[in-house]
């Protein structure tokens with residue numbers, strides 16, 4: 001057993017950190033306030049190779065495995081303060097590129113992947129509906145096959161990247177009686193008649209990652225835009241969720257590392273009376289607890305990424321990783337804010353933004369309660 005990155009993985013991690021520090025942090029306070037997505041940052045990440053980490057070289061990517069994804073994203077999270085941008089890129093890769101890569105036809109791969117890797121195309125994944133959040137498979141959006149086309153009707157909500165997206169991965173019911181096996185997955189291009197992209201939804205955190213609703217009103221798409229088999233959407237979604245739950249928080253390990261360094265520095269330099277605040281056991285114990293959460297989260301991430309690198313099914317380990325890392329990440333942001341005292345609450349000190357961004361992690365990709373349902377159902 002070897003629990004450390006290889007020299008090459010470590011080199012990728014370091015260069016990701018340096019790239020992120022140099023290229024992705026400009027005017028983050030202002031962009032967060034205005035809820036502004038960075039097209040420049042998106043393109044810089046694509047030029048660095050981020051969107052193509054998992055895509056084979058012959059399709060324009062770096063052809064690396066999930067352990068490299070974990071290492072590179074950890075470096076990115078450590079260097080990048082624009083958590084919204086990286087969340088958008090994670091959604092683009094893990095819920096859009098991965099399903100096309102694993103289940104798409106050669107034609108679909110050729111048509112979309114190159115642009116998705118080069119930064120030309122932005123993708124969004126549309127599963128959630130107003131009445132089917134945690135019950136992800138109870139979809140009301142329908143797709144009916146008609147003369148070589150599918151006709152989509154319905155609506156989606158909370159679609160990350162939708163306001164800026166060029167293509168949408170959309171899940172719809174093709175057979176109401178089929179339940180899980182009655183769902184199918186489609187590619188819908190942005191200018192398709194009958195597709196409506198709603199106004200941007202304002203969020204508490206991850207404000208630089210845009211989100212909106214989608215509407216489908218007799219939206220006709222070619223039958224060739226079906227990804228995988230008709231009725232295979234449920235399996236496709238759960239396999240894509242496994243990737244997402246296993247890897248979406250990799251950058252958050254880097255964020256936790258960066259916050260711990262900031263807290264150590266603050267605890268050593270902030271003096272009240274004659275003493276640095278780190279001399280108080282209450283602060284020192286918070287630091288210790290932050291370190292424990294960081295290291296246990298890292299191990300959970302590595303195990304999930306390692307299993308996916310071995311191409312193993314990892315439903316249990318990816319849910320364990322999603323649940324434990326998100327809860328640890330939120331707790332570390334809360335502790336960081338407490339260590340910084342009143343300054344932590346002030347926008348200028350950039351801790352309150354980290355906490356706002358972190359709070360979403362126990363909601364997206366299945367809430368913590370849903371992860372507990374999955375874990376217990378696999379154990380009982």
Ligand SMILES: Cc1cc2nc3c(=O)[nH]c(=O)nc-3n(C[C@H](O)[C@H](O)[C@H](O)COP(=O)(O)OP(=O)(O)OC[C@H]3O[C@@H](n4cnc5c(N)ncnc54)[C@H](O)[C@@H]3O)c2cc1C
Nearest residue numbers: 125126127128133134158159160360363364365366367369
């Ligand atoms: C920042 C962000 C980005 C997102 N991006 C996307 C995206 O790109 N695409 C997309 O399709 N969706 C996206 N979502 C939606 C996300 O997947 C849903 O918000 C999530 O699945 C929960 O659904 P809900 O919000 O409808 O909550 P609900 O399902 O209404 O749940 C409300 C509460 O009840 C609990 N609950 C519900 N059912 C159960 C149960 N069976 N057992 C125990 N507890 C339960 C939940 O855990 C939660 O605490 C995003 C959400 C957020 C916050």
